[in-house]
Amino acid sequence: MKITSPESLRLWQKRVGSLSGIPQFPPVSDRPLVLAGLKEALWRAGPEYVATAMLKLQAHYWRPDFSPAQAKELYADYIEDLSDLPPDILDAAIGQYRRNPESKFFPRTGELLGFAAPMLEERRRAVLRLERGPGGKPQEQKRSPAEIDRMRNLVKTAFRRTDEASA
Numbered sequence: 001m002k003i004t005s006p007e008s009l010r011l012w013q014k015r016v017g018s019l020s021g022i023p024q025f026p027p028v029s030d031r032p033l034v035l036a037g038l039k040e041a042l043w044r045a046g047p048e049y050v051a052t053a054m055l056k057l058q059a060h061y062w063r064p065d066f067s068p069a070q071a072k073e074l075y076a077d078y079i080e081d082l083s084d085l086p087p088d089i090l091d092a093a094i095g096q097y098r099r100n101p102e103s104k105f106f107p108r109t110g111e112l113l114g115f116a117a118p119m120l121e122e123r124r125r126a127v128l129r130l131e132r133g134p135g136g137k138p139q140e141q142k143r144s145p146a147e148i149d150r151m152r153n154l155v156k157t158a159f160r161r162t163d164e165a166s167a
Contacts (some may be wrong), residue, residue, distance in 0.1 A: 038127045042120075045087040047079045054078050057094055061106040081109035089119045 045053075054075060066074065082090060093115035097107050143151075 035127065035130050038123065038130065041088070042086055042123060042127065044084045045082070045090050047083050049087050050079045050082045050090065051075055053090055053094060057098070058106065060098060061104075078109055082112060085113075085116050085120065086123075089116050089123070092116070092119060 085093070090112075093112045094107075096115045097103050097112060103111075
């Protein structure tokens, strides 16, 4: 199942954690699917999406007339700084900036990143919380007896001292 529609992306919080910070874990059988969807919701927007979003935002603010070379450099900086954000988080950050009464000029990338950072961090915490499980501890992987023996032998070999090394 791919979580790519806006409705699905808005529901990611309800599926993994509540706004009050109390985790609501899905049933064990659904966890891999929810976790895959959340990780997909962290995928980066990419250069084309950022350029399109900035062009739409540009219509709301006056900006000086740049030469084509200057505009190219400006958009290259925006693409470099913002393309790692997921598309829905980028859109939400742009919307928050646009609705902020103090926003009178075309935003700097740092301003947009400031709006996006809490949303991105919240989503990453939800993924980590789901990976760790309801107890809050990382789920331990059981090691096979052969792997444990191999690790013990490696430790013995690494810390064995010979007469030449001690001399």
